[in-house]
Amino acid sequence: MDVDGTRNLLEAARAAGTPHLVYISIVGIHRVPYRYYQAKLAAERLIQASGLPWTILRSTQFHQLLLVTRGLVRLPLVPVPAATSWRSERVWKWRCA
Numbered sequence: 001m002d003v004d005g006t007r008n009l010l011e012a013a014r015a016a017g018t019p020h021l022v023y024i025s026i027v028g029i030h031r032v033p034y035r036y037y038q039a040k041l042a043a044e045r046l047i048q049a050s051g052l053p054w055t056i057l058r059s060t061q062f063h064q065l066l067l068v069t070r071g072l073v074r075l076p077l078v079p080v081p082a083a084t085s086w087r088s089e090r091v092w093k094w095r096c097a
Contacts, residue, residue, distance in 0.1 A: 006043040010050050021054040023047050029058070 006023075013019055025044055029037040047054045 002039045002043040003046065006046050010046060010052065013050075013052055018052050021047055021050070021052055023054065023056045025056055025058045027058045027060050 009021070013021060023044065025040050026037060029041045029044075044056055047056065
């Protein structure tokens with residue numbers, strides 16, 4: 001949905017007279033092979049190549065991940081993907097035209 005939705009948004013933005021786009025993304029998506037992250041990265045690339053003014057805000061997903069794993073803490077072992085990084089980062093990318 002991110003990629004198709006972003007394409008639709010870009011078409012609508014062009015038709016509306018090139019407003020400034022703001023896209024919320026996730027820190028580190030370029031390093032994680034999960035489909036959801038790769039779709040967000042593809043949407044970022046569409047926006048960057050659109051020719052429209054844009055801002056991409058990459059924030060951490062740490063708190064949402066804790067909600068997902070909250071039920072696992074009752075287990076004797078907690079499964080965690082090998083590529084998981086628990087450090088917190090903040091990255092902002094922007095381009096004003």
